[in-house]
Every structure is written in C-alpha cells, then in structure tokens.
Amino acid sequence: xxxxxxxxxHVFIPMVGAAExxxxxxxxxxxxxxxxxxxxxxxxxxxxxxxxIKLELxxxxxxxxxxxxxxxxxxxGIAFRPSASLDRAYLAELDAxxxxxxxxxxxxxxxxxxxxxxxxxxxxxxxxxxxxxxYHVPGPRDLALRRRVLEECGGGRLGVVDALELVVVSRDxxxxxxxxxxxxxxxxxxxxxxxAVGPAIRLVEGPVERVDHLTLGxxxxxxxxxxxxxxxxGPLRGLPLELAExxxxxxxxxxxxxxxxxxxxxxxxT
Numbered sequence: 104x105x106x107x108x109x110x111x112x113h114v115f116i117p118m119v120g121a122a123e124x125x126x127x128x129x130x131x132x133x134x135x136x137x138x139x140x141x142x143x144x145x146x147x148x149x150x151x152x153x154x155x156i157k158l159e160l161x162x163x164x165x166x167x168x169x170x171x172x173x174x175x176x177x178x179x180g181i182a183f184r185p186s187a188s189l190d191r192a193y194l195a196e197l198d199a200x201x202x203x204x205x206x207x208x209x210x211x212x213x214x215x216x217x218x219x220x221x222x223x224x225x226x227x228x229x230x231x232x233x234x235x236x237x238y239h240v241p242g243p244r245d246l247a248l249r250r251r252v253l254e255e256c257g258g259g260r261l262g263v264v265d266a267l268e269l270v271v272v273s274r275d276x277x278x279x280x281x282x283x284x285x286x287x288x289x290x291x292x293x294x295x296x297x298x299a300v301g302p303a304i305r306l307v308e309g310p311v312e313r314v315d316h317l318t319l320g321x322x323x324x325x326x327x328x329x330x331x332x333x334x335x336x337g338p339l340r341g342l343p344l345e346l347a348e349x350x351x352x353x354x355x356x357x358x359x360x361x362x363x364x365x366x367x368x369x370x371x372x373t
Contacts, residue, residue, distance in 0.1 A: 110300030154265030175341025
C-alpha cells in the first residue's frame with residue numbers, strides 16, 4: 104500500500120488571547136520562534152519549534168468549528184506531511200481509500216503561493232481538523248532547521264528535545280483505527296503508529312472524540328515539571344501538553360539531516 108503521509112508536520116491550538124500565550128512560550132519558556140505571531144489574512148498565528156514538528160497557537164475565530172477556542176484549550180488541528188504533491192493522482196488515491204476530503208485550498212501570503220491544504224473531515228470530529236499540508240516553498244519543510252534552532256537554545260527552559268507522542272481519544276478505538284488505517288496504514292503496534300516524521304500517534308478510548316494531548320520529550324523531567332507548573336498558569340492555563348523524560352541513549356536531539364538545510368526561515372501558518 105502506498106504511503107500517503109510521512110508523519111505530522113505541525114499541530115495548532117486555537118485560543119482567545121493566542122498572541123499573549125505565544126509570548127509566554129517564547130519570552131518566558133524560551134522556545135525558538137519559527138514564525139512570529141502575525142496575521143495571514145484569514146487567520147493569525149505564531150509558531151515555535153518543539154523538535155520535529157511545529158507548535159502553532161492560533162487566534163480563535165468563528166470561521167470554522169476547528170478554529171473556535173475550547174476551555175481548556177485543545178489541539179484542534181493536525182497537519183500531516185503528504186508523501187507527494189497533492190495532485191490528481193494523490194487525490195484519487197485518497198478517494199480510492201474512501202477518505203473524506205475537501206478540495207485543495209491554496210494559501211497565498213504576500214503575493215506568493217506558500218502552501219495548499221486538503222482537509223480530512225471525519226477522521227476525528229467536527230471540532231478537530233486534520234489536514235494534509237503541502238508546502239510550495241522549502242523553508243517550512245526544513246526539519247533540520249527546526250531541530251537546530253531548538254538545540255541552539257537548549258530546548259528552552261523546559262529542555263525540550265522533541266515531540267514524542269500525540270494521543271487521540273475515541274469512543275470506539277476499533278472504529279477509529281479503521282479510519283486512521285486508511286490514511287496511515289496498519290499501526291506499528293496496538294493502536295499506535297510511528298511514522299517516519301514527527302511524534303507517534305496513539306489511540307485511546309474515552310468519552311469524547313478529540314486530541315487529548317501532545318507529549319514533549321525533555322532532558323530532565325523534574326526540572327521541566329517545576330518550570331511548567333510555574334509557567335502554565337495565566338495565558339497557558341490548560342494547554343494540552345505533557346512532559347516525559349527521554350530514555351538514556353535517545354539520540355533524537357541530534358540534528359535531523361532529512362531537512363533541506365537551506366537555512367531559510369520556516370514561516371508558515373495553518
């Protein structure tokens with residue numbers, strides 16, 4: 104079976120006061136900026152590196168269910184890296200696998216075509232928007248850059264090394280697995296996928312259909328938890344992030360050589 108996605112490129116969290124929360128991630132926690140908080144016309148956001156993926160805070164709007172803020176905040180956008188351009192052949196493969204999709208939605212920023220999204224409704228819920236995100240410029244795809252800027256700042260005050268796992272809740276994990284298999288293929292292990300890029304994706308059963316949290320791997324868990332307990336108040340209250348210490352010998356903090364390495368900025372939004 105053809106691999107349709109390489110893994111997760113970024114996740115986004117809609118918030119009221121997202122710019123203020125973004126400031127805490129950057130100024131207080133010291134996470135590196137991939138693009139500053141700014142307006143992209145239809146939305147406003149800012150992005151930081153958490154290793155192999157980007158964490159995007161999105162100013163909440165009422166334009167779509169997945170851009171409306173929850174209290175506490177939830178991860179409501181999962182951007183997948185498609186394995187190929189979103190051309191007719193790729194879209195035909197989605198259709199052949201009975202994966203519900205939107206038509207391609209191109210995004211132009213400052214007069215330049217930057218990325219194209221194809222939304223995948225029905226994979227999780229109406230208020231969570233998984234989508235395929237194909238970049239037309241190299242910078243936003245640069246995995247080496249994401250890792251390098253995070254390594255250069257020592258992972259910020261939390262000591263973040265990489266995003267380890269995205270946990271998705273479903274009322275019926277068996278049915279959810281069938282939906283996810285159409286996109287990702289069979290799970291690597293029981294209800295867990297470990298794609299080539301980004302965190303593992305794990306399904307668990309629960310009372311609602313949503314993303315539960317993103318786990319970040321840190322160098323020293325006790326120290327990171329102390330920093331997080333102090334910083335995750337105010338604008339970051341309830342942010343769906345959990346921390347886990349990397350096992351000894353884990354080398355994922357080393358620079359990823361799969362990126363373009365062209366050194367350009369990784370600016371890109373949802």
